[in-house]
Amino acid sequence: MTPARPPAPIKTPCIQVCVVDxxxxxxxxxxxxxxxxxxxxxxxxxxxxxxxxxxxxxxSLIAPQKLAMF
Structure with a gap:
C-alpha cells in the first residue's frame, strides 16, 4: 500500500494585501x-x-491613487 499524499496546494493570486475597494x-x-x-x-x-x-x-477598474497606497 502506498502512503497517501497530501493534496496539492491550491493556486491563488493572493499577495496578502487584503483590502477591498x-x-x-x-x-x-x-x-x-x-x-x-x-x-x-x-x-x-x-x-x-x-x-x-x-x-x-x-x-483598470480601480482608481490609480488607491493602488499607489500599496
Missing part, C-alpha cells in the same frame, strides 16, 4: 471580488484559472 468591489491586492475570495477553495481548477486570467484587466 468599496467603489469597484475588488481586492486591492489580487483584484478578486469578495465572493470569489470566499469561495476560492470550492472552485474547480478550471474556474480558478479562468478568474486568474481575468485579473490583470480588472486592475
Amino acid at each position: 468599496g467603489e469597484s468591489g475588488l481586492c486591492l491586492g489580487c483584484y478578486r471580488r469578495l465572493a470569489e475570495i470566499a469561495g476560492w477553495a470550492k472552485l474547480g481548477a478550471a474556474e480558478r484559472e479562468a478568474i486568474m486570467a481575468e485579473l490583470p484587466s480588472r486592475r
